[in-house]
Amino acid sequence: MSPTLSAPPRPALPRGPAAGLRRPATPPHVWIFRRLTSMRTALTLLFMIGLLTLAGTLLAQAPDAVKGNHAAYAEWLNTVRPRYGGWTDILDKLGLFSVFSSLWFTGAVLLLTASVIACSVRRLPGLWRTATRPRMVMTEAFFERAPHTARIASDEDPGVALAALGGAFRKNRFHVAVERDGEDIHVCADRFRWSPFGRVAVHVSFIVILIGAVLTGTGGFRDESFAVPIGSRMNVGHGTGLAVEAKSFVDAYYPSGPPRNYMSRLVLYKDGARMTAQDARVNHPARYDGITFYQSFFGPAVVVRASTSGGRVVFDQGVAQPYSSRDERDVIGRFALPRQGLTAFVVSPASGATDPGIPTGETQLEIYKAGSNTPAGIRLLAPGRPVAIAGFDFTFLREGEFTGLIVAHDPGAIVVWIGSTLLVLGLFTAFFFPHRRVRAVIRRGARGSEIAVGAIERRNAAFPAQFEHLIEDIRRAVNPGARPEKGGTAHA
């Protein structure tokens, strides 16, 4: 009968007042930092952002133009109601028709940013230490148990062997650090030792790109409906002091029908002075003074003159007609006479359409006085014939064309490009030039030197061959006159 081993009885846990003793509570900032640096938190946020982005891809998203306008948004919602049926209101309540500006998405992105910052702060000192001050002296156990090891004997003295070993490492583009520990010489060889900072760059780039996006959203301006009638000059506004004159517009088509080119000839003025003339084409915007002019759309215009009964001209230029009536029969333009307190709408039949109320070749003018929703007058204008409305004579001079531009000043774009460069360089550095560390120790041996080499590189199917190649180079270097197989063995 074999003796039975049994553990001594455990002392009973204290009860009574002592049992009430607890570990000191974690301070809130420490708790928050721990949560933020937790990979579980980062992954949860990443999954959440991924799912929301997927939802934003699959579900119709409300156009910017209807956001913030309750009536327009409700109208847009009705257009998607047939598609989503009873889910429409639920999806709307969840903010899934404006996913990318929703609280969910914004909150997750902000939390992820905080998590990335916290993780970077926590990891950076360790990475710096690993790259600049690696542990140099390794125990024998390392060279016995590392996943990749090799033993090489050399006839040379340790000093000579070190020079040869260093040469072999450098030939394989390793940086070599040496430390003597008594008789032993420890070598730490790194290839692409700065590569881990590529990952840091990637994480930092995320923050930089986000800062750029915030600058884009909050700074600068973007006018997507800047319509300039050909031959007219329009102020850019937004405190730029710039004005744009459209000299010409060309829309060209391939014989088979698709568009070939849209191009506007623009003259730019700053505070009234002519500064430059440039062409704006799709893919080739005009740029001046940090402002970019993108060719975006085009359409019809009419040239209108307004004068007082005494013959003084108060308005004489093209009026772009970029809007359509609900039935899409007419195109509509608008201009203002602020000093006279008048707003005018110019309505013409759309290209290829007819409006029974507006004879071909004529245009309709609606004049409103400031603060009034009732027109002061609605009249048809035939070319060249002045018509009196609200005390002014309006003359429809001729039909024309306008060019539609997007005018933008984006102070965040440059920050986004810096972040993007950091992101791409960081990723290619980290993934295409991975850090490899190989250690060696040179000891005085019976006939010269004994060299032990070891590396920890797990789960990399390509590394054993690289290690073999390196060991072969070392072997040749430390035994210059020897046959290739002499001197030791490698295990991976």
Added chain:
Amino acid sequence: MLNLSQYCVFAGIVAVALALICYVLAFASDRVARARTVLAVEGAGGEFAASSLGGEVGASAFGETPNRAALFGTLTTWPALGFLTATLLFRTFATGHGPFANMYEFSIAFAWGALLANAYFLRRYRQWTIGVIVLPIALALLLYATTVPSEVEPLVPALQNNLLLTVHVATAMIAYGAFAVGFGAAFLYLLQRDGRRRLLPKRELLDDISYRATLVGFPFLTLTIVLGAIWADIAWGKYWSWDPKESASLVTWIACCAYLHTRSTRGWRGKRAALMLMLVFVATLFTFYGNLFFGGLHSYGSQ
């Protein structure tokens, strides 16, 4: 030039199909050999079995003891890659820009990316079996290309940026090709059961290959997105518009990101990592074909 390009597509299809048939034969011959081995074992005892297993059919590492059909299949994938490269080059010469302006050209380019990535990883790891998954993907893309219009349409103004059109889409195709290889290795990982399927590589190796493929694909996908943002800023006046194709590519990027983080920090390897990589490839296909369904600013590429 266009005719030459067309001939090369058909030659590429034939070469890919031939390579695939060879791979299927390689598996079939392996089954026959195994059946013979079992009979031999039953007849002559277990000792004979061990020598027969390693000699006739060969280990999974191609190049050690190759299966002839697999060897022929692998050799055929190189001309297939050459034909598709020639297709893209001839079409580039004919059009004056990277041939990436419609679904016909996208599909051929995707197939080319898959074959290129397959060739790279084949050369690096010598595992032909991944081609058993990648080649059908390439073949499906090429066959799909034959069903859509192949005429060269002139570029609309939004696409008239030869440099960015070429580089933006070429990097995307390299990324997609790498993800196809990652998917292939992940799929085989799920098929491989404790090393019992002899022709398939060991699970650890498949896991490593799928990881390495993602390490190649992810930077290229990132570069694609960044180049796309630069182009969008030039052409549309906004570097990011939440266009469906942009959002879909971001979903793929996030899925990749999650895979890499779960793998490196939470030790998600093996089955869970393989499933995540399959998700990445599904997201890739979703990105690739997304403009067919969602319209948006990329809709000119859906013809």
